[in-house]
Amino acid sequence: MILLLAPLIILLPFFSAAFIGLAGFISPNFRQQEKLIGGIATLAVFIPFLLLCAIFAGFEGNKLTFEILSWMKTGNLNLAFSYQLDQLSILMGLIVTGIGALIHFYSIGYMHHDPGYYKFFTYLNLFIFAMLNLVLGDNLVVTFLGWEGVGACSYFLIGYWYQDMEKAMAAQKAFIANRIGDFAFLVATFIVYNQLGTVKYSEITLSGESAFWVGLLIFIAATGKSAQIPLYVWLPDAMAGPTPVSALIHAATMVTSGIYLIARLSPGVYMQPGAESVLVFIAVIGALTALLAALIAIAQNDIKKVLAYSTVSQLGFMFIALGAGAFSTAIFHVMTHAFFKACLFLGSGSVIHAMEHSHSVKDPQDIRTMGGLLKYMPQTGWTFIISTLAIAGFPLTSGFFSKDEILGKTFAAAHYSGWYYFVWVIGVITAFMTAFYMTRLTYLTFGGNKRYPADAHVHESSPIMTVPLLILGFLAAVGGFLGLPEVIAHGHYNWVSHHWLNYAVKNQELHASVTTEWILILLSIIVGLAGMYLAYSIYKKYDLAGDEKIKAFFGKFYKVLENKFYVDEFYEAIIVKPFVLISQFGVMPFDKWVVDGAVNGSGFVTTVLANVLRRLQTGIVQTYAIIMVIGAIITLAYLIL
């Protein structure tokens, strides 16, 4: 029964986007109806969420499938817009629609009075449509369509304020970085089809060389979408978009699609013989990304930039889990990360909103001109603090459980390869730094002295923005109880990883002894608390001048951190500049002289010939008549003689 309504999950956001986009395009009156537009858009995401909840509640363990449209049938290829609801896609769908609905609701307040209101909600709904295609699709091609769709929507939304050249450039950077990954996705799809003659997830089983290559290519695709070395550079720049977009796309949902895809292919590709080395590679790249981004985040002063780098860093943690073969743990971290990171971003949006409205600070995103906001924005402040505790790994919060599980599984994976010890050590260091820079961010924003002008009137945001914050803050606090560690709760209480996801993904067998697990849990607690305490004590004592202590600690290296390891400059010099040079001095002359020459040359020849031949057309009737007569005489003479 509920399956009859299942196509609505996919179609509602699509029809809503089409309706809002067309109606707003045609009618200027409709554009003014902010409440109506926001209401329709929010419902179009909330109803799919309720449907998914109903399916989830009545789920009996068997995969549900439904098909909306047949697409192409040629030879043995039968492509259709067909979808599957299994444990993994239901969980991802719930995250996407649940967080999505909250962020839609929040945007009604945040985007108030924006001239492009209807466009914003069109793009948001279109994004949800594409994302649902990505996570619910039952074959690689439908997932790829969603994959491209979210990339395009991400481009639209980063460049939403496109009159600002810098923001338009950020959008292009994101799109190009994503395209590089998409290419790898396509090649992987071709290999799968070539080897198996099918692209359905349930029928994919590769081994040996093809498992290695498909695994590697899908991981490259994931480095684009999920912002890992070397393609992570677009994500920090993507913060140019409106803050709800950063929360929805660049923190909670789209950037986790690479993790989803790898988890989805775990039974057929990653856990097959031949892909072991790919897993180690994924773990190492994930660890390096986590460390690099955490280091950069320490030296940033833009509230959204810090959150962006922390997202890259947390995504690195998820890849560590994937690399260790703990796919369901990675998805668990995707879930808890969605809770606390969406809350952090929406909280930062609330802060930016307040700073913007005070009209007295130059850059509303600079934490150096904030401080002491907790008193004025208690709801934003406390939810932000809760989420900071979660991401920093404060005991019993959601981030604590998921991060501890990742580190534990990585430690256990060292049983298979020594590399995992290296990954684990980096993971622990990064966890410490995460606690440090997040505490720094929160303290400089909400604690300490006011550093903005005294006449600024800063106030709490409207309930339409704080209600989603409260819900997300609550989830960030308690969401971890869905996946308690094995030593505390055996079997069913380790709900996400064991009771639920184990049916959809295939995990590596990773077990550590009870003593080891307890030691690791204690270590996680100590590392998290130490990071938080260190940052708190420094900034409590010195306030903003605490940054000087950090500078003194890092010495000359701090400059490197401040400039993000010069990665952008490096890419500029190695890739962009040579590309531009080749275009200018190699391709452009060829285009100008050879290609344009052929086109213009044929036109020139025609003109010259025409100039000669058109003299024949005098316009005088008698000339034509004489020619006709001469022609007739010649014809007659020929016939007679």
Next chain:
Amino acid sequence: MGLTEQQLYLYLAVSAAMFTIGTIGVLIRRNAIIVFLCIELMLNAVNLSLVGFSRYWNDPAGVMLVFFVMCVAAAEAVVGLSILIAIFRNRQNVRVTEVNLFKW
């Protein structure tokens, strides 16, 4: 009632002379009305030869065809003269050499 061969030659000779005069007139005269008259002359030259052949072969089809040609010529005269009047209203003359705009 049929014509002898010698009589037919007479008809054809007159017809050929008329046709030639008409053709030359069309080609060399500049006044559009004269050109028009010369065209009529050509048509009638053809009519004359048709009548001559019709009598020579004792076949009324040729005479029937002459009636058709006359009808068409009348219609053509109507259209052609209206065009000439229109041209005259625009330019105050009907010299064919000056009506030469329909070109490159």
